[in-house]
Amino acid sequence: MPSWFGRTRSAEPAPSRSKLRVGIPRVLNVWSTHQFWVGLFGALGVDPRNLVFSADTSEEQGRQFGKGRGTVDCCYPVKCATGHYGELIFGQREKLDVLFSPMIYTLPSFLSGHVARTLTCPRVMAAPENIKAGFLKEREVFADQGIHYATPFVSLDEPKLVPKQLFEGLREAVPGLTMEETARAVDAAYRALRDFNDRLRKKSREVLEWCAREERACLLVLARPYHMDPGIGHEIEVDLQAYGYPILWAQYFPIDDDLMQWAFGPDLAAGAIRSPFDIRDVWPSSYSSNTNEILWGAKVAARVPWIACVVRMSSYECGMDQPTYTPVQQIVERSGTLFFSFQDLDSTKPAGSVKIRVETITHYLERYAADIVARKKATMPPGCPLLSAGASAAPSETSPRSDCAGKAGARTTPERAR
Numbered sequence: 001m002p003s004w005f006g007r008t009r010s011a012e013p014a015p016s017r018s019k020l021r022v023g024i025p026r027v028l029n030v031w032s033t034h035q036f037w038v039g040l041f042g043a044l045g046v047d048p049r050n051l052v053f054s055a056d057t058s059e060e061q062g063r064q065f066g067k068g069r070g071t072v073d074c075c076y077p078v079k080c081a082t083g084h085y086g087e088l089i090f091g092q093r094e095k096l097d098v099l100f101s102p103m104i105y106t107l108p109s110f111l112s113g114h115v116a117r118t119l120t121c122p123r124v125m126a127a128p129e130n131i132k133a134g135f136l137k138e139r140e141v142f143a144d145q146g147i148h149y150a151t152p153f154v155s156l157d158e159p160k161l162v163p164k165q166l167f168e169g170l171r172e173a174v175p176g177l178t179m180e181e182t183a184r185a186v187d188a189a190y191r192a193l194r195d196f197n198d199r200l201r202k203k204s205r206e207v208l209e210w211c212a213r214e215e216r217a218c219l220l221v222l223a224r225p226y227h228m229d230p231g232i233g234h235e236i237e238v239d240l241q242a243y244g245y246p247i248l249w250a251q252y253f254p255i256d257d258d259l260m261q262w263a264f265g266p267d268l269a270a271g272a273i274r275s276p277f278d279i280r281d282v283w284p285s286s287y288s289s290n291t292n293e294i295l296w297g298a299k300v301a302a303r304v305p306w307i308a309c310v311v312r313m314s315s316y317e318c319g320m321d322q323p324t325y326t327p328v329q330q331i332v333e334r335s336g337t338l339f340f341s342f343q344d345l346d347s348t349k350p351a352g353s354v355k356i357r358v359e360t361i362t363h364y365l366e367r368y369a370a371d372i373v374a375r376k377k378a379t380m381p382p383g384c385p386l387l388s389a390g391a392s393a394a395p396s397e398t399s400p401r402s403d404c405a406g407k408a409g410a411r412t413t414p415e416r417a418r
């Protein structure tokens with residue numbers, strides 16, 4: 001076992017550490033890893049009140065803080081990061097000491113070990129370098145503002161590499177940092193991320209059990225983590241939830257063994273897959289982590305009767321999503337599940353068309369959801385563990401967004417000096 005798993009006595013952080021103000025742009029894969037960073041900086045002695053996440057993406061944010069600093073990337077989730085950087089640099093009442101934007105190379109996916117790789121999209125991985133360029137083109141903005149820009153390359157799905165990568169990337173930003181301390185903090189960070197994910201999966205399971213018991217339909221969202229950002233996903237799933245349909249996200253679907261063995265038992269018995277998390281039957285080139293989870297989500301939606309509808313979201317010009325449109329749709333529709341896709345999402349919420357689409361979806365659900373659930377139940381394997389669960393209260397809020405960084409100790413940019 002690597003030494004960083006060991007529980008050695010933690011050293012007192014240097015006094016200045018607790019005063020260190022660290023800003024993290026709330027962009028891209030930070031949406032699925034924020035608890036790792038909250039756990040890491042907490043373990044390094046940074047006061048949670050001094051860990052500042054930028055606000056959700058908005059046009060106003062881009063206009064006020066990102067104008068004139070755009071870079072060449074044509075993909076909106078990357079492009080809008082400029083506004084987040086600008087907000088953290090120019091929009092704080094109290095100046096930050098560090099702007100931390102990790103170059104995440106691999107993700108700690110629940111599919112890890114069952115798929116070829118868990119790589120991030122290259123545009124996402126390179127974004128911190130790309131966006132930085134917009135703040136250096138005329139003047140050295142970071143240096144002018146006295147902000148240390150830390151952008152460590154980090155392979156989050158290879159935990160043995162992470163302490164060294166983060167130590168190298170943070171040693172100049174965090175006073176008195178040692179390799180041993182970084183290793184302990186990384187250990188705490190993985191624990192924090194695991195606890196958060198477990199908590200959301202538990203909530204999702206409660207929702208599914210409630211749907212099974214009450215014969216109610218729910219919806220599954222298949223999208224990238226940053227589509228949880230209201231400025232990128234435009235809260236389409238929130239509009240649907242307002243009609244009373246519980247919403248689940250594939251990233252936080254329950255993965256308990258009883259449920260997985262039940263859902264994928266026939267495929268395992270037929271030898272089509274080697275584990276419930278194996279997607280080789282539908283997506284052999286399983287290199288991209290978020291893509292893999294979308295494909296897996298389509299499979300799970302096809303197998304769980306109470307998921308009556310899948311809502312797919314993707315951003316304008318997304319080269320990673322493009323090849324997945326057909327397979328995802330086919331997997332879902334062949335099971336008799338409703339499928340609706342919102343593609344080419346960009347900066348502006350197409351409010352009118354979203355409203356019409358949402359009304360269309362709810363119309364189909366009102367009309368067909370009960371039949372869809374009944375048909376899927378008729379062909380499901382016996383012994384569904386969702387049906388044997390005890391009573392629980394009706395689900396309230398199920399969106400992962402409601403439990404994200406802003407409510408987990410760290411703080412969203414609260415007061416912008418506008």
Ligand code: SF4
Pocket residue numbers: 075076077078121122123124224315317318319320321
């Ligand atoms: S996955 Fe798609 S939307 Fe996301 S950064 Fe890559 S190309 Fe852009």
